[in-house]
Amino acid sequence: MSKIQVDRELVRKVADLAQLSLSDPEIGLYQERLSKVLSYVEQLNSVHESLGQDWRPDTARGVPGSSTPERADLVSDSLPVEEAMKQAPARIGTAFQVPRIIE
Amino acid sequence: MNAPQNGTKTSRPSEAPVNKSQESTVLDRYEPVIGLEVHCQLKTKTKLFCGCSTSFGAMPNHNTCPICLGHPGVLPVLNREVVNFAIRFALAVEANIHEISVFARKQYFYPDLPKGYQITQFDLPYCTGGKMILASGKAVRLMRAHIEEDAGKNVHGDESSYVDLNRAGVPLIEIVSEADIRNPEDAADYLKRLRSLVRSLDICDGNLEEGSFRCDANISIRPRGQEKFGTRCEIKNLNSFRNIERAIKYEILRQADLLDHGEKVLQQTMLFDAASGKTQAMRSKEESHDYRYFPEPDLLPLRIDAARIEEQRKALPELPEAMARRFQEQHALSAYDAAVLTSDKDLANFYEAVVKRVDGAVTEKIVANWVTSEYLREANNRSWDFINPPITSDHLGELIELIGKGVISGRIAKTLFEEMAEKGPGNGPKAMVQEQGLVQVSDTSEIRGVINNVLDANPGQLAEYLGGRDKLFGFFVGQTMKVSGGKMNPQLVNDVLKELLDARRKG
Amino acid sequence: MTVNLTVKSIVEQIRAGSLTPTAVAEAYLQRTKNIAQKLNSHLHLDEAAALAEAKGSAQRIKEIGADRLPLAGVPILIKDNICVRGSKTTCGSKILENYVATYDATVIRRLRDAGAFVLGKLNMDEFAMGSSNENSAFGPVRNPWNLDYVPGGSSGGSAAAVAARLAPVALGSDTGGSIRQPASFCGIVGLKPTYGTVSRFGLVAFGSSLDQIGPLTCNVEDAAMVMDVLTGLDAKDSTSVQHPHAGFAKALASHSDGLKGKTVGIPEEFFDSGLDPEVGVCLERAIADVQKAGAKIKRVRLPNISYSVAAYYVIATAEASANLARFDGIRYGYRTKEAGVSLKELYRKTRSEGFGQEVKQRIMLGTFVLSSGYYDAFYAKANKVRELISRDFAAAFDSGVDVLLTPTSPTPPFKLGEKLSDPLAMYLSDICTIGVNLAGLPGISVPCGRTNAGLPVGMQLIAPKFNEQTLLIGAHAYERATEWHKDQPAI
Known part of the structure; x- marks a missing residue:
């Protein structure tokens, strides 16, 4: 795989996906820092791995043969609604308020 | 519930700006290719990953806890019943249940998605394949079904939107069909059958209006004779069978109009507006999404073994098709009557309860006529629930029995039935006949x-x-x-x- | 009352009736008043709340009896990424500056059930991202041995507070070394348990497949006592497991052989040119001491360990980028003060103003490695390398090694500001500890000497999964043979 070029556009795109807004100087700063880290991380490509095609990280997790635990379908107490709402930065009644969503 | 009647509404004249003759010439030239994605809310008592109630209609955010609110530090634990329900569905459509499946995080920001990601299944769903057989005898293949959590609800005001997370974390199975459907009528039939199936399985209440059974349609058209698929659009917000058919019809015409004018169909997400009958591109979906799926590290792979599958197979109720066959044989009904009565399991149970009550006083065909005509009409108009309807199977059975025994005429019976529907059944048909002196003269x-x-x-x-x-x-x-x-x-x-x-x- | 107490001595005195939880709380609070400010170790010190907690402990002792409470009357400080209902849990971040936890972490419940009580909440690198505690939104923590130096991170507050004897034990969390490295920098004991041993329910997630809560204490015995309480299957954490060899304190007490007859593996990769010479000297002496204590030394290789930092920074940041998506200013936490913004602006301003630089950098890195077109080259590949590293460890243990001995950090504590400009240099300071998290193994750091400037140096022992007993027994034997753990900073 060819080397990743971390340009301003890439920083902007990634910040966009992560819902971060960056000032121009910040874009420069992260461009430099991400460049450094990514070029280090790219050494992973030189690892010769011999795990075989069937090996998958997602199915290999946990004790072999075990399945994710399951709980009984029993209702437990919800949070008192005041407690669920009291830390909301903005609310109306018992709903969280956000700027109008455009669909 | 107010059931298969939703289906009967599709026969009403369409309000969409679709002109019949225009439609038929378009369909002469273009072949629609339709695939459907259905989200079924599973009727478990609690949410997929926490113990909050799934009950519908609570005040905003009253059914929430730190887990489904996405508070810092919380972790998901899978609801066993969800997996059992999902297995039953897979068995009913003869899908392949995978021994190992994996939950993944699908990432996007939206106010109704508290964690900033949805826990779903991505490249290893719990089942793939399977099929649904339509009325026309055609099979629609299923691509896959997977388990996932629902999002909450945003309500839009003039200046603000409001977020209610009661629904956030409610379990869903998403059922994805192959693009095997070729006309809007088959699309509607597929959905009705799927709805009837999940209701018979008792895993989903199939309520389109409350959103417990939701459909998105992927539609493209291609010139007849062409093999290559056209560019598809996805339509969201289809909340009744009637709207689904209207939306698909409209979308076909819209795409045909574009192609006829030498324009291209853009791959877009469309929203159906029931008032205007038109589909419109969603503004918020214009930016391309990159969901950045990756395996959910807070859960281990889900393993479903053969013993569990067999256990669930034993728990399977009689499914609509089998029930319809049985009705034809056991109750000597036509295929049509059997299909109508078994289109909803509660209706089917109601019918059988009436047959039992009547106990041979009239033929089962007569009972079927009463249930499918008089009873369904009133039930539909008055939004009756077949489990606890105001006119019970006992009332209706008693009434039909009175005809069978020649105590009252059919005409009187119909009048009485309407009166019961209007004012309530009072002390029952027998008492009403006595009180009103309606006993038939046979002298x-x-x-x-x-x-x-x-x-x-x-x-x-x-x-x-x-x-x-x-x-x-x-x-x-x-x-x-x-x-x-x-x-x-x-x-x-x-x-x-x-x-x-x-x-x-x-x- | 002197506060130079261990967990063990507190429990003994409580049981003997010569000490009460309230007296313990008061003594530590008194000492904390003078010192916490110098160290900036504490984020929330609510005296009334701490005394109420002590009362709760006293009540429990009255009801159940101190003899049946393994941590009767023991005060505990908590890293501020662990939820304690009703108290602030900020994770060292502006975005959670005013967030009050709505529930108790499982570890808090277990500690209280065992008779312990919460004394306060501790400073940390923002969302546990850092190796120096300079990434806290509430200012850096200082090393009690020399206030110009960092205490390590991300559990810097936990290590500094315990080293300064502001509590006999603190909880930390360890994703890539965040318990062991600060323990090493502050001259105390820090244990990272086998993944799944301690419930993560209530630990604000950083790298979910790597995170573990563990204790920081003044000695190995105390670590064992606290681990006995923390360990246990939790139905609220799907990745939690039933530990097959629990009962650590008992094992320590009954095992007098210590390191005798054990094989201690020395992974060559950790003793290469990258090792600071002063740390090297301490480690060579430690190896000699271990040998003197009766252990056999065996040189081993971990061929893929040099890729551990690269693999870690892909996996941990990928998971973090998703874990931190919930901080959006809608349901709780900081929201931008700017009025009249659109939803998109609300998200972006809230998150840009609320997160610090290092956190934003890691969120972007994690977002990038999962983004379309890069997933296979980075995230998938890193997971394969992770598996290779796990297998390297397994092969070393299979070759007859009981524990591995490594430096905890390749360098001694460094000065505040020294590594801030170079992200890579900071990341590489975790080179000795990260592999343990990738492989899900238990690791412990114990003090093993001091530099010429008097700063602590730690060594790390690593055992196979669920062999915390081996780890603790070995560390305990070393501790008795050397007594480095008795050194205290003169603060």
């Missing part, structure tokens, strides 16, 4: 007297009849019934009238 001498009076009161018509206008026989029957207030046994009226008229002809 031939009394009938004879009334008919003779009718004949004497209509000398003109009698003369015409005797002169050979046989059609007037019906007139005399009607008059007799009218005079008697519908209480006379119609068969006896027929017999006696014929006898008296013959006598007068001879005389």
Whole structure:
């Protein structure tokens, strides 16, 4: 795989996906820092791995043969609604308020 | 619930700006290719990953806890019943259940998605394949089904939107069909059958209006004869069978219009507006999404072993198709009646309860006629629930039994039924018949007297009849019934009238 | 009352009736008043709340009896990424500056059930991202041995507070070394348990497949006592497991052989040119001491360990980028003060203003490695390398090694500001600890010497999964043989 070029556009795109807004100087700063880290991380490509095609990280997790635990379908107490709402930065009644969503 | 009646509404004239002849010429030239994605809310007591109640209609955010609110530090734990329900679905559509499946995080920001990601299944869903058979006999293959959590609800005001997370974390199975459907009618039929199936399985209440059964449609068109698929659009927000058919029809015309004018169909997410009957591109979906799926590290892979599958197979109820076959044989019904009655499991149970109550006093076909016509009409108009309807199977059975035993006429029975529907069943049909003196007259001498009076009161018509206008026989029957207030046994009226008229002809 | 107490001595005195939880709380609070400010170790010190907690402990002792409470009357400080209902849990971040936890972490419940009580909440690198505690939104923590130096991170507050004897034990969390490295920098004991041993329910997630809560204490015995309480299957954490060899304190007490007859593996990769010479000297002496204590030394290789930092920074940041998506200013936490913004602006301003630089950098890195077109080259590949590293460890243990001995950090504590400009240099300071998290193994750091400037140096022992007993027994034997753990900073 060819080397990743971390340009301003890439920083902007990634910040966009992560819902971060960056000032121009910040874009420069992260461009430099991400460049450094990514070029280090790219050494992973030189690892010769011999795990075989069937090996998958997602199915290999946990004790072999075990399945994710399951709980009984029993209702437990919800949070008192005041407690669920009291830390909301903005609310109306018992709903969280956000700027109008455009669909 | 208010059930298969949703289906009957599709036959009403469409309000969408779709012109019938325009539609047929478009379909002559283009073939629609339709795939459907259905989200079924599973009717477990609690959410997919926390113990909050899934009950519908609570005040905003009353069914929430730190886990489904996405508070810092919380972790998901899978609901066992969800997996059992999902297995039952896979068995019912003969899908392949995978021994190992994996939950993944699908990442995007939206106010109704508290964690900033949805826990779903991505490249290793719990089942793939399977099929649904349509009324036309055509099979629609299923691509996959997977388990995932629902998002909450955003309500839009003038300046703000409001977020209610009661629904956030409610379990869903998403059922994805192959693009095997070729016309809007089949799309609607597929959905009705799927809905009927999940209701029979008792895993989803199938309520389109409350959103427990939701459909997105992927639609493309291609010139007839062309093999390559066209560019597809996805339509969201389809909340009734009628709207689904309308939306698909509209979308086909929209795409055909673009192609006819040499323009291209853009791959877009469309929203259906029921008021205008049109589909419109969603503004918020214009930016391309990169969901950055990766395996959910807070859960281990889900393993479903053969023993568990067998256990769930044993728990499977009778499915709609099998039930329809049984109804045809056991109750001697037509395929049509059997299909209507088994389109909803509660309706089917109701029918069988009435048959049991009537206990052979009339044929099962007559019971079926009552249930599919009189009863369904009132149930539909009045949004009855078949589990606890105001007119119970006992009431209806009693009423039909009264006809069977010749106590009242069918006409009186219909009037009584309407009265019960309007005012409630009171003390039941038998009591009503007594109170209102509606017992059918089967005394031939009394009938004879009334008919003779009718004949004497209509000398003109009698003369015409005797002169050979046989059609007037019906007139005399009607008059007799009218005079008697519908209480006379119609068969006896027929017999006696014929006898008296013959006598007068001879005389 | 002197506060130079261990967990063990507190429990003994409580049981003997010569000490009450309230007296313990008061003594530590008194000492904390003078010192916490210098160290900036505490984020929330609510005296009334701490005394109420002590009362709760006293009540429990009255009801159940101190003999049946393994941590009767023991005060505990908590890293501020662990939820304590009703108290602030900020994770060292502005975005959670005023967030009050709505529930108790499982570890808090277990500690209270065992008779312990919460004394306060501790400073940390923002969302546990850092190796120096300079990434806290509430200012850096200082090393009690020399206030110009960092205490390590991300559990810097936990290590500094315990080293300064502001509590006999603190909880930390360890994703890539965040318990062991600060323990090493502050001259105390820090244990990272086998993944799944301690419930993560209530630990604000950083790298979910790597995170573990563990204790920081003044000695190995105390670590064992606290681990006995923390360990246990939790139905609220799907990745939690039933530990097959629990009962650590008992094992320590009954095992007098210590390191005798054990094989201690020395992974060559950790003793290469990258090792600071002063740390090297301490480690060589430690190896000699271990040998003197009766252990056999065996040189081993971990061929893929040099890729551990690269693999870690892909996996941990990928998971973090998703874990931190919930901080959006809608349901709780900081929201931008700017009025009249659109939803998109609300998200972006809230998150840009609320997160610090290092956190934003890691969120972007994690977002990038999962983004379309890069997933296989980075995230998938890193997971394969992770598996290779796990297998390297397994092969070393299979070759007859009981524990591995490594430096905890390749360098001694460094000065505040020294590594801030170079993200890579900071990341590489975790080179000795990260592999343990990738492989899900238990690791412990114990003090093993001091530099010429008097700063602590730690060594790390690593055992196979669920062999915390081996780890603790070995560390305990070393501790008795050397007594480095008795050194205290003169603060």
